[in-house]
Amino acid sequence: xxxxxxxxxxxxxxxxxxxxxxxxxxxxxxxxxxxxxxxxxxxxxxxxxxxxxxxxxxxxxxxxxxxxxxxxxxxxxxxxxxxxxxxxxxxxxxxxxxxxxxxxxxxxxxxxxxxxxxxxxxxxxxxxxxxxxxxxxxxxxxxxxxxxxxxxxxxxxxxxxxxxxxxxxxxxxxxxxxxxxxxxxx
Amino acid sequence: xxxxxxxxxxxxxxxxxxxxxxxxxxxxxxxxxxxxxxxxxxxxxxxxxxxxxxxxxxxxxxxxxxxxxxxxxxxxxxxxxxxxxxxxxxxxxxxxxxxxxxxxxxxxxxxxxxxxxxxxxxxxxxxxxxxxxxxxxxxxxxxxxxxxxxxxxxxxxxxxxxxxxxxxxxxxxxxxxxxxxxxxxx
DNA sequence: ACCTGAACACCGTTCAAGT
DNA sequence: ACCTGAACACCGTTCAAGT
Numbered sequence: 001x002x003x004x005x006x007x008x009x010x011x012x013x014x015x016x017x018x019x020x021x022x023x024x025x026x027x028x029x030x031x032x033x034x035x036x037x038x039x040x041x042x043x044x045x046x047x048x049x050x051x052x053x054x055x056x057x058x059x060x061x062x063x064x065x066x067x068x069x070x071x072x073x074x075x076x077x078x079x080x081x082x083x084x085x086x087x088x089x090x091x092x093x094x095x096x097x098x099x100x101x102x103x104x105x106x107x108x109x110x111x112x113x114x115x116x117x118x119x120x121x122x123x124x125x126x127x128x129x130x131x132x133x134x135x136x137x138x139x140x141x142x143x144x145x146x147x148x149x150x151x152x153x154x155x156x157x158x159x160x161x162x163x164x165x166x167x168x169x170x171x172x173x174x175x176x177x178x179x180x181x182x183x184x185x186x
Numbered sequence: 187x188x189x190x191x192x193x194x195x196x197x198x199x200x201x202x203x204x205x206x207x208x209x210x211x212x213x214x215x216x217x218x219x220x221x222x223x224x225x226x227x228x229x230x231x232x233x234x235x236x237x238x239x240x241x242x243x244x245x246x247x248x249x250x251x252x253x254x255x256x257x258x259x260x261x262x263x264x265x266x267x268x269x270x271x272x273x274x275x276x277x278x279x280x281x282x283x284x285x286x287x288x289x290x291x292x293x294x295x296x297x298x299x300x301x302x303x304x305x306x307x308x309x310x311x312x313x314x315x316x317x318x319x320x321x322x323x324x325x326x327x328x329x330x331x332x333x334x335x336x337x338x339x340x341x342x343x344x345x346x347x348x349x350x351x352x353x354x355x356x357x358x359x360x361x362x363x364x365x366x367x368x369x370x371x372x
Numbered sequence: 373a374c375c376t377g378a379a380c381a382c383c384g385t386t387c388a389a390g391t
Numbered sequence: 392a393c394c395t396g397a398a399c400a401c402c403g404t405t406c407a408a409g410t
């Protein structure tokens with residue numbers, strides 16, 4: 001007689017993501033996840049093959065969320081302003097959930113990397129804005145330049161590397177403007 | 187009767203760093219470190235208080251190494267060329283030891299963060315070059331802009347985020363030049 | 373078809389006992 | 392003063408047994 005499922009993969013991913021946000025990646029244990037969804041840890045393996053795969057699914061969930069967040073603030077009207085708005089939304093997103101944000105670019109084995117199409121789903125607005133600034137042929141390199149800078153800035157900020165002096169908000173805005181100018185075709 | 191020490195903190199840090207480089211941070215176990223220095227894992231606690239503290243000491247070792255590497259290529263003659271040379275040395279360093287490099291900006295609890303003076307010891311050459319390009323008052327923000335970009339670029343590269351198309355070496359060189367121009371006082 | 377307790381091979385860390 | 396085996400409280404994962 002089949003037992004009805006007491007949880008689901010979706011529920012497990014949501015619970016796991018909340019645990020990572022609260023306790024960090026190393027705080028994500030199968031037992032905590034199981035307790036959060038109301039089963040014992042061995043039962044999780046009926047829904048997800050391993051902790052590593054669960055982490056991958058959590059990261060893909062975060063990336064999709066980031067994509068929706070960026071798409072929501074993109075206007076397509078003024079590329080200079082869009083880039084600043086996108087960068088600030090990016091930073092807000094990372095500040096709101098630093099533990100899951102940093103997983104997006106964490107080096108993991110290939111099998112646990114977010115799928116390329118999921119990553120692509122988060123880069124549309126930045127690419128369109130970069131194309132408007134730098135021209136279609138240079139859109140990719142411009143988008144990468146700004147994304148790399150923003151991610152590096154956030155990583156260092158979250159790691160406490162900017163501890164010594166200076167207004168961090170101002171430094172961020174300064175950076176976006178400098179980089180927007182730098183990639184704009186003249 | 188005192189037993190002579192069979193290992194030392196220095197030896198433990200060197201062994202631990204090698205293990206992180208080979209097996210990643212999650213592969214760093216006290217048992218592996220103990221085996222590498224020829225004792226049993228409980229004995230390590232006579233030399234280092236915890237695995238977390240060992241990680242901190244490993245990171246500080248890596249940062250000092252990075253500082254020496256950058257100082258070695260810095261000339262002080264031509265700031266444009268120095269910045270390119272420093273950026274490439276930075277990238278080479280990260281490529282040679284990706285697992286330990288990424289620990290440098292990993293968000294960890296305060297007590298396990300590398301000491302500020304150790305971090306400062308690695309930033310001298312970049313700061314001097316940034317000052318030559320941007321002027322003394324803007325040196326800090328210029329150095330941070332380029333460091334954040336370089337770190338973000340490397341993180342994304344090591345995470346496999348640049349998988350789709352383009353020559354990565356060329357993209358890196360392009361980035362350095364664009365940023366050098368962007369921070370140069372006119 | 374999913375859930376469970378028991379078990380296995382690990383972890384980091386503590387501690388009493390050795391030298 | 393340092394080293395050790397044994398122990399404790401955890402991990403992820405497997406598996407036979409329940410429903």
